[in-house]
Each structure stands twice: as structure tokens, then as C-alpha cells.
Amino acid sequence: GAVVSQHPSRVICKSGTSVKIECRSLDFQATTMFWYRQFPKQSLMLMATSNEGSKATYEQGVEKDKFLINHASLTLSTLTVTSAHPEDSSFYICSARGGWDQPQHFGDGTRLSIL
Amino acid sequence: AQTVTQSQPEMSVQEAETVTLSCTYDTSESNYYLFWYKQPPSRQMILVIRQEAYKQQNATENRFSVNFQKAAKSFSLKISDSQLGDTAMYFCAFLGGRDDKIIFGKGTRLHILP
Numbered sequence: 268g269a270v271v272s273q274h275p276s277r278v279i280c281k282s283g284t285s286v287k288i289e290c291r292s293l294d295f296q297a298t299t300m301f302w303y304r305q306f307p308k309q310s311l312m313l314m315a316t317s318n319e320g321s322k323a324t325y326e327q328g329v330e331k332d333k334f335l336i337n338h339a340s341l342t343l344s345t346l347t348v349t350s351a352h353p354e355d356s357s358f359y360i361c362s363a364r365g366g367w368d369q370p371q372h373f374g375d376g377t378r379l380s381i382l
Numbered sequence: 383a384q385t386v387t388q389s390q391p392e393m394s395v396q397e398a399e400t401v402t403l404s405c406t407y408d409t410s411e412s413n414y415y416l417f418w419y420k421q422p423p424s425r426q427m428i429l430v431i432r433q434e435a436y437k438q439q440n441a442t443e444n445r446f447s448v449n450f451q452k453a454a455k456s457f458s459l460k461i462s463d464s465q466l467g468d469t470a471m472y473f474c475a476f477l478g479g480r481d482d483k484i485i486f487g488k489g490t491r492l493h494i495l496p
Contacts, residue, residue, distance in 0.1 A: 299482065301483065301484075305425075308491075309488070310486045310487065310488045311473070311486050313483055316482060358425060360425075367482065368415065370417065370429050370432055371429075371484055373419075373426065373428075375425070375426050376425050
């Protein structure tokens with residue numbers, strides 16, 4: 268089946284640093300990738316949608332300068348949390364799909380902790 | 383706008399029993415897809431089952447089956463012979479229309495008791 272690799276799985280860093288999370292589709296070309304944030308015991312909150320080669324579309328309330336998304340190839344998207352602060356601590360999950368009618372396949376998530 | 387509602391925040395059943403998780407949705411689209419995703423304690427999102435709206439036959443995957451009632455906009459998940467490994471959060475999800483993104487319900491936390 269389709270595999271999506273997300274790295275790193277766990278990050279602990281100091282306030283003010285920037286953190287990059289990678290999302291790779293290993294065995295298919297992902298025309299669209301999605302980035303979610305999940306708070307404890309809650310559903311996934313979509314942050315942004317990215318299509319290869321174009322700018323990401325951010326959901327309302329998500330700061331695009333805070334959460335930089337790059338989707339430079341059909342197999343890689345990155346999320347950079349810039350100047351991270353404790354309130355950015357959360358679980359971040361990416362997903363990817365090959366076409367509109369294809370199911371989304373999820374990475375294993377990244378637990379981000381900002382001290 | 384599309385919405386997905388899961389009315390059961392939490393459920394518990396004994397191992398080997400059958401359990402049904404409910405999901406309703408609202409849409410004006412005629413062509414769409416419905417999904418059930420499982421998120422175990424490891425927090426990995428796992429696709430359990432998928433249903434195309436144009437198909438009348440209910441999707442099944444081993445112990446997992448759905449009851450898709452298009453007119454009622456209902457999409458329930460039945461888990462037969464439940465196992466301890468089925469303990470997880472289950473999300474119902476909708477994809478359709480002009481939106482390019484899946485809409486998730488709030489989830490149902492399912493506990494399988496030994």
C-alpha cells in the first residue's frame with residue numbers, strides 16, 4: 268500500500284528556534300499534500316493544502332509566515348515552524364494523495380515540544 | 383458547506399462483541415467519498431474503509447463494514463468480533479465537491495474491554 272514517511276517523529280527544542288518537518292510519499296507521486304495539527308483528544312485540524320510547484324493554501328486563522336510550507340517535488344513537502352514558541356507545541360500530521368479521488372495516506376506524525 | 387457529525391464521543395464494548403459507530407453528514411453534492419479512519423494510541427492515522435457515493439453496495443473490509451444510507455446521509459461503521467487492537471479513536475470523513483480537502487468528524491473513542 269501507499270506509504271507516507273514523516274520525519275522527525277519527535278522534536279524538543281528551545282523557544283525561538285525554527286523546526287522543519289518533512290513529509291515524503293515513498294511509493295507514489297503526491298500531487299497534493301496536507302498538513303494537520305491535532306490537539307489532545309481532538310480531531311485533526313487542517314492547516315494548509317499544498318500542490319506541487321505552487322503556493323500552499325492556508326486555512327483561516329493559520330499564519331502563513333509562522334508555518335512555512337514548501338512542496339517542491341511530487342514526493343516531498345516540508346513544514347517549517349518559524350520562531351517556535353510553547354503554544355506551537357502540538358502533534359503535526361501530514362498526508363498525501365495521488366489524485367482527487369484517491370484516499371489520503373498519512374504520515375506517522377511529529378510530536379513537537381517547545382520549551 | 384459540508385459537515386460531518388459523530389454523535390458518540392466515547393464507547394466501550396466487550397471483546398468479541400459487535401459495535402456500530404454512527405456518522406452523519408450534510409452535503410448538496412451528488413458525487414463524493416466517505417471514509418473511516420482509525421487512530422490508535424500510537425496516533426498513526428489508518429484508513430479502515432472507503433465508500434464511493436455512487437456505489438449502492440456497502441463497502442466491507444474483513445471485520446469492518448459500513449451501512450451507507452445515501453438518502454439519510456448516514457455512514458455507520460460496524461466492527462464485528464471486536465478485538466483489543468481495535469481500541470482507538472475513529473474518525474468519519476467526507477471528500478467531495480469543490481473542496482479539495484477531507485472533512486473529519488470529531489471522532490469516537492472506542493474502548494474494547496477484555
